[in-house]
Amino acid sequence: MDSKLLICIVLSILVVGTAHCQLSENFYTSSCPGGVALVTQLTRSRVSADRTMAPSLLRLHFHDCFVQGCDGSVLLDNPSGQGEKESLGNKGTLRGFDVIDDIKKQLEALCPGVISCADILALVARDAVVAIGGTNWSVPLGRRDGSGSSATLANSNLPPPNSNFNALSTLFTSKGFTNSELVTLSGAHTVGVTLCSTIQPRLYNFSSTTATDPAIDPTFAASLKRQCAFGDTTTRIKLDQTTALDTWDQNYYSNVLRGKAVFQSDASLRSNGNSLSRVNQLARSGSVFNRDFGNAMVKMGRIQILTGAQGQIRKNCRAVNS
Numbered sequence: 065m066d067s068k069l070l071i072c073i074v075l076s077i078l079v080v081g082t083a084h085c086q087l088s089e090n091f092y093t094s095s096c097p098g099g100v101a102l103v104t105q106l107t108r109s110r111v112s113a114d115r116t117m118a119p120s121l122l123r124l125h126f127h128d129c130f131v132q133g134c135d136g137s138v139l140l141d142n143p144s145g146q147g148e149k150e151s152l153g154n155k156g157t158l159r160g161f162d163v164i165d166d167i168k169k170q171l172e173a174l175c176p177g178v179i180s181c182a183d184i185l186a187l188v189a190r191d192a193v194v195a196i197g198g199t200n201w202s203v204p205l206g207r208r209d210g211s212g213s214s215a216t217l218a219n220s221n222l223p224p225p226n227s228n229f230n231a232l233s234t235l236f237t238s239k240g241f242t243n244s245e246l247v248t249l250s251g252a253h254t255v256g257v258t259l260c261s262t263i264q265p266r267l268y269n270f271s272s273t274t275a276t277d278p279a280i281d282p283t284f285a286a287s288l289k290r291q292c293a294f295g296d297t298t299t300r301i302k303l304d305q306t307t308a309l310d311t312w313d314q315n316y317y318s319n320v321l322r323g324k325a326v327f328q329s330d331a332s333l334r335s336n337g338n339s340l341s342r343v344n345q346l347a348r349s350g351s352v353f354n355r356d357f358g359n360a361m362v363k364m365g366r367i368q369i370l371t372g373a374q375g376q377i378r379k380n381c382r383a384v385n386s
């Protein structure tokens with residue numbers, strides 16, 4: 065353990081809750097050699113067995129961080145059925161919990177009680193993106209795990225897909241992001257799927273005057289309707305339909321520009337001047353998207369974290385230590 069970390073832990077024990085320790089990429093180098101590499105290896109093998117797992121693992125870290133910070137709370141099973149897993153934005157669509165369970169089990173065998181569930185989520189999000197050929201970034205570590213999980217909090221902190229630009233901007237600003245970073249992070253929708261139920265209202269029941277959202281390109285709307293028939297709530301369709309296989313690229317932004325975004329929230333990035341210029345910039349440059357996406361993920365990974373002597377290192381990511 066390095067001296068800065070030791071001082072930080074001592075300080076946070078003496079002055080509970082006020083001292084804030086820095087995260088560090090080398091946090092586990094001496095306490096769990098091989099731990100970070102094991103996470104990478106296990107993530108890679110799960111994603112190579114099922115490529116669709118990569119987007120799901122990326123989304124898990126986002127949903128963890130936006131609800132009471134990156135504290136692994138999204139992983140907790142709440143016995144009363146009122147936890148984050150039961151919230152509107154998570155129930156039936158969030159997946160990858162078994163992947164995290166498996167990684168945690170193997171880490172506990174390697175070095176018990178050392179690597180937090182919150183850090184596993186941060187590492188796995190990066191490793192999953194890399195495993196499908198996406199961008200890479202360094203993951204600062206040293207988060208600790210929280211002990212509560214609330215569906216109500218998740219409902220008010222996760223953005224619904226019918227959000228307009230102001231709602232998205234207000235939420236992301238409250239988490240410390242600029243509008244430019246909101247646009248950057250939304251680019252995650254270059255991979256992954258949605259349930260047809262999520263876009264039924266946009267296709268068939270948009271408003272009292274128009275059944276289908278006029279912001280959708282008509283040809284694309286027809287194609288979405290073929291894939292998601294009226295009343296279909298169970299089929300899953302790709303968010304970026306330009307390629308059959310999920311690829312990490314900036315296609316999401318050209319989709320937004322051409323009226324081929326699947327959610328209203330995505331389409332709304334066209335409705336604000338500054339945000340539209342940012343969409344145009346990222347549509348032109350995959351390298352800018354990749355660099356800025358990594359930076360924004362690191363920033364996301366610092367939202368309301370627990371460090372030092374705060375929180376705990378859960379033994380099982382689904383339950384608080386007894």
Ligand code: HEM
Pocket residue numbers: 116119120121122123126157159223224225226227232249250252253255256257258259260262327329
């Ligand atoms: C900007 C506001 C956002 C909204 C409104 C939103 C909403 C959604 C919704 C509704 C789904 C589909 C759920 C389903 O029906 O299966 C989804 C999927 C996804 N979202 Fe977002 N999201 C947002 C931002 C983000 C961010 C910031 C990230 C990550 C950095 C992200 C990553 C993903 C991924 C990777 C998927 C696909 C998941 C899978 O295939 O399992 N989203 N999002």
